[in-house]
Amino acid sequence: MSNDRHFLITGALGHVGSKLLSDLAVAYPNARITLIDDFYAQRYCSLFNLPETGEFRFIEGDVKKLDLNALLPSTTALFHLAAITDANASLEKGPLVEENNLLGTRRVAEACAKHGVALFYPSSTSVYGSQDAVVDEDTPDSELKPQSPYAESKIKEERLIRHLVDSAGLKAVICRLGTIYGASPGMRFHTAVNKFCWQALTGQKLTVWQTAYEQRRPYLYLGDMVNAARMFIDENLWDGQTYNVVTSNHTVHEVIETIKKFVNDVEIEFVESRIMNQLSYDVRNTRLDKLDFKFEGSLHKGIEETMNLFSALRFRSAQ
Template sequence: MVVLVTGGAGYIGSELIREMSRDKRFAGETIRILDNMFRERYVSLWNLPREAHYEFIEGDIRKKEDVAKAMKDVTLVYDLAGITNAPLSFEREELTRQVNYEGAKVVMEAAAKAGAELIYSSTASVYGPTKGVVDETYDCKPVSPYGKYKLMYEMEMLKAAKEGRVRGMALRLGTVYGWTIGMRFDTVIDRFCYLASIGMPLTIYDSAVNEKRPYAHVKDVVRGFLFVPGRKDMYGGTYNLVGQNAGVGEVVEAIKGFLPQVQVTITSTPSLNQLSYVLDNAKLAKAGFKCEYGLKSGVKDIIDKFEAFTRSSKKQRFP
């Protein structure tokens, strides 16, 4: 069996390709990574477990020839490649469209042709401004180009799946947090952990303190990805994968639990991306999957990595 992970060198992908080797369904099988190294996470390819056989193709999902090469003998595709970072997508809309929409379609067509199962990494950013608790039936109105093109592709993929042209499903992830070797630091929890660890103050907007957002621990995201293969009943469906809906205040409290001296500045300037999301994860729970990891363990894992700096901070020696 060959499993293809597009974007396998990224934040989530770097953990997925490792965890797969520990799953007996994949042990000894080939895990093929397709990534154009846009994010330059070369470290993600270091020290991979010996239990699985890895192949790496440096290639672009927008190029049919790269995807065709990567799809050879593949039975399962995790499609994680993409231009991430929603706020930045306003500045790079065309690139975001090309990769997150056109490129994803290239992957879908190749997966359909190969008869491979396709698991798509979608996002809570497809929803846009919401009221109350929303589930997957909510009428999405994404604000950022990132959310817009993720949704446009997701809708096409799910349509193809419902028509039986591809065996696919989408998981709509909350903002991911937690340590991986290829992690990002442009998302709120991870960035706050970094800043707090190196002794920088955390600046939060007063309006955001209690405004809820959906989060998912990266270990739960990987567990979710490993849960869904073979679930024919889930084909054509989209599923929220959310561990907790939390306000920034709760995130800061979790960090303070490990770094009590962290400085917090509250400002009344409104955030540019002031959107409230509270997502319901009942559909995925009904399908049999539940998140297990919480903010505390995610925050601790990251802060622990910066131990060289937090050691001195614990002695109140911030510069």
């Protein structure tokens, strides 16, 4: 059956997409996989050495402008990863982030509804920013406290998708992903774990937001994100629900202690960020737990993968 499948990935060349595209090609041999990216993040390297088991096609283009109607009739499931993704930088370019992310999601979700294509939508646990110590998918919208234009746009995009699920029969899942770590060909280094790995490897001080050191936050191992996506495909579970996808919750202190197992002489510099707040919270996977979904990642595993990519730089290594 695998060769009947046709997957479409927007934003395919980024941190998540560049892992998803090759893992789908291996898990579903001979599946057709169409990749769309506008090179906002300039990740040509994600197209190097693709697995031979996939039948790939790459389309360079902006999801806000491409004719999706021509692509969707044959598509089984669409993974809409195209977005401007740096939450901190979004403070300086809120209108651009909203225009790109919300408009892109609107076009993609409306096209999926029209053609009966299942939509995987990656939201973010940054929508929570909650006052509660523990939050899950039942936290009411009125208690969500997004801290950036990026997270505000995610909430608007979620609402748009729920509206299309109810009004147009869109088959979809909304996955609120924790901050992703773990290696991929197109990986980026602006989010917490990856940024600290890079700074440690290159002998820089780790720039930690002042209030964040002992705050707990949700993190997601990239391999677990791909396994969750595969579960939705295999179970044909496009039920319009929102799912948290979080491998584990950690403080920045714990992240840095894990990095110290791989690199000696790690120094920290506390810095200010406009996203800083005093809130510490854990995000639970209540819905995935009910489905008995098993998370296989760990901070140690993801950080080790990342460190191994740069093994030749590890002249300061603890090992």
